[in-house]
Amino acid sequence: MKNGPAKIYGVLGNPIGHSLSPVMHNAAFKAEGVNGRYVAFESSDLKGSIVGMRALGICGMSVTIPFKTAVIPHLDRLDPLAEEIGAVNTILNRDGRLTGYNTDGLGAMKALEAVMDLMGKRCLMVGAGGAARGIGFMARERGMTLLVANRSKDRGRELAAFLKSPFIPLEEIADLKADVLIQTTPVGMFPHQNASPVPDFVLQEGMVVLDAIYNALETLLLKTAQARGCLTIGGLEMFIHQGAEQFRLWTGLNPPLDIMRNAVSSALSKQQGAS
Ligand code: NAP
Numbered sequence: 504m505k506n507g508p509a510k511i512y513g514v515l516g517n518p519i520g521h522s523l524s525p526v527m528h529n530a531a532f533k534a535e536g537v538n539g540r541y542v543a544f545e546s547s548d549l550k551g552s553i554v555g556m557r558a559l560g561i562c563g564m565s566v567t568i569p570f571k572t573a574v575i576p577h578l579d580r581l582d583p584l585a586e587e588i589g590a591v592n593t594i595l596n597r598d599g600r601l602t603g604y605n606t607d608g609l610g611a612m613k614a615l616e617a618v619m620d621l622m623g624k625r626c627l628m629v630g631a632g633g634a635a636r637g638i639g640f641m642a643r644e645r646g647m648t649l650l651v652a653n654r655s656k657d658r659g660r661e662l663a664a665f666l667k668s669p670f671i672p673l674e675e676i677a678d679l680k681a682d683v684l685i686q687t688t689p690v691g692m693f694p695h696q697n698a699s700p701v702p703d704f705v706l707q708e709g710m711v712v713l714d715a716i717y718n719a720l721e722t723l724l725l726k727t728a729q730a731r732g733c734l735t736i737g738g739l740e741m742f743i744h745q746g747a748e749q750f751r752l753w754t755g756l757n758p759p760l761d762i763m764r765n766a767v768s769s770a771l772s773k774q775q776g777a778s
Pocket residue numbers: 607610630631632633634635653654655656658659673687688689690692700715716717738739741742743745
């Protein structure tokens with residue numbers, strides 16, 4: 504892995520211009536002496552992109568919006584977790600056979616596990632989209648008790664049923680008690696950092712609050728949670744950990760977390776400073 508011709512990796516999505524994955528993975532490759540290059544591929548032709556991945560021998564691909572589900576029929580195999588969740592964020596090309604994995608939910612769990620033990624904890628998850636599906640599945644796997652809150656009731660109920668957990672409409676969460684709150688909606692993303700999807704009084708002292716948003720280093724939710732005595736984790740940690748698991752799958756090496764974190768933080772600060 505460390506010698507021989509450069510291996511090519513990339514991220515496939517649309518749009519992809521502001522992706523932080525290239526800076527994160529290229530920093531990791533460099534730090535570990537991996538002769539790899541990671542490139543952003545913006546494409547509106549999913550099928551052609553996967554044919555190209557095979558033809559060119561691209562060794563691994565991150566998959567992002569809008570292809571996480573649509574890519575599945577184009578792969579040869581799915582890891583059981585990706586199959587269960589119904590979404591792929593990582594492709595590994597092993598001798599021409601493409602296998603799909605999902606590291607998003609694991610990324611969130613690793614970020615939480617760095618600060619707490621998850622077994623038996625009560626978790627309120629806000630949102631019922633693609634990110635929530637993977638995160639919720641892994642939270643259940645880790646032995647957490649889950650409550651799903653969402654704005655649209657149909658979507659919320661559907662995800663709650665999939666996760667074998669209760670659903671609660673977003674406007675009814677004010678009196679809930681939970682050990683952990685995981686925020687998975689886009690509310691509060693840059694440049695709208697002054698919006699939060701949850702009322703302040705849900706945030707109780709001692710609660711752990713993870714906001715999946717990573718393109719604002721500190722969302723209003725995280726600022727408020729911190730002021731109310733919660734332990735906060737930004738989406739950057741989840742992003743780093745999902746990328747770290749991709750690095751592990753592609754290279755078989757332990758990911759250099761600090762290097763990846765520093766690379767992404769400084770790129771993000773530059774991006775936001777320039778906007
Ligand atoms: P998605 O599939 O579009 O789902 C969006 C969810 O947010 C839905 O449940 C939607 O509710 C809810 N929502 C949207 N606007 C809302 C509003 N104004 N008020 C209340 N709820 C609202 O999106 P996704 O792919 O899950 O991504 C969600 C967020 O997670 C994004 O910010 C993304 O960047 C982040 N993310 C982070 C990582 C990471 O590594 N840190 C990984 C993946 C995703 P309805 O059902 O009512 O529409």
